[in-house]
Amino acid sequence: MKSYFFLLAIFFLAFSCKPKKNMIYMSNNNFEQEVSQARYEGLRIQEGDVLEITVTALDDLAAKPFNKTTMQQTGEDGVVSSSMKLGNNEYQVTSEGYIIFPVLGSIYCKNMTKQQLKTELDTRLKQYLLDPVVTITHVNFNISILGDVREPGQKSSPTERLNVFQALALAGDMNDSANRTNLKLIRYSEETGKDITYTLDISEASIVNSPYYYLQQNDILYVEPDRNKQIAASTTNPNRALFVQILGVVLGLVTFVIAVTK
CATH class of the missing domain: 3.10.560.10 (Outer membrane lipoprotein wza domain like)
Structure with missing residues (x-):
């Protein structure tokens, strides 16, 4: 009977000390196949995004109207709104998906990539500038x-x-x-x-x-x-409490049987 008690204790220890698996990143790999990296398609512009957009051209003077100089403007109530607290050449995408661009006006850009927006701006700017260069940076990713x-x-x-x-x-x-x-x-x-x-x-x-x-x-x-870790953290977990109770009953019975058979 002692051997049964010993085996039960060994089983319990083995169960509770189960080794951690999958500790290494990308450890499971079929090396017979070439691993190719996913294609990066760029961020999709969303409402609330802040974009820094700079326009340059061969004629610097001609490009100036398309670049903001300051956004620190005061509203009618004398308070600077959050939409105005932007750096030079920074534009916040509105809830409707637009940016308000100098001269060009409202431009819808929601769900566009930076490259798509750049192409859109290039097309519009060519009506005013010779060989415009547009640089776009995502400020708040x-x-x-x-x-x-x-x-x-x-x-x-x-x-x-x-x-x-x-x-x-x-x-x-x-x-x-x-x-x-x-x-x-x-x-x-x-x-x-x-x-x-x-x-x-x-x-x-x-x-x-x-x-x-x-x-x-x-x-x-x-x-x-x-x-x-989930089990260890769940001190009030009813399943865990039930498991401990059952284990206690089993160990108690085994101890009782051993004592009686002596």
């Missing part, structure tokens, strides 16, 4: 990283070409207890008008082929803790 990472929160990216690994680096990387096979990417869909959740497995090398490998403005990346 923000994402949110939550869950089992070292530094969760909203992050501003210094680069617009941001993949999932670079995003995790902004949050100080994942903790050892993070589930690397079940990351959640939450992205707003203009087509459905709703947030859509995608699952990413960064333990697979094929993650670089995913259409969601590169992040977009206002994406939310949630890193789920592994099962062991």
Whole structure:
């Protein structure tokens, strides 16, 4: 009977000390196939985005009317509105998806890439300028990283070409207890008008082929803790309490039987 008790104890210890799997990024890979990186198609401009747009031309004087000099203007109530608190040559996309550009007026740019907006501006500016050069920079590229990472929160990216690994680096990387096979990417869909959740497995090398490998403005990346951490954190988990109670009853019965058979 002692041997049964010993085997039960060994089983319990083995179950509770289950080793952590998938600790290495992109560890699962079929090396017989070439891994090609997902194509970066650029950010899609959204409402609330701030774009820095500079126009130059062979004739500097002719290009000046197409560049803002200041946005620190006071409204009728004497207060500087948030839409006016922009740097030189910075434009905030309105809730309707427009930017108000000098001389050219309202330009719809929502869901455009920077290259598409540049092409649109080039076409319009050629009516006034010879060989205009348009430079566009995304000023406020923000994402949110939550869950089992070292530094969760909203992050501003210094680069617009941001993949999932670079995003995790902004949050100080994942903790050892993070589930690397079940990351959640939450992205707003203009087509459905709703947030859509995608699952990413960064333990697979094929993650670089995913259409969601590169992040977009206002994406939310949630890193789920592994099962062991979820159980440990759930001190009021009824299933855990029931498991402990059953285990206590079983060990008590085994101890009683051993004592009786002596």
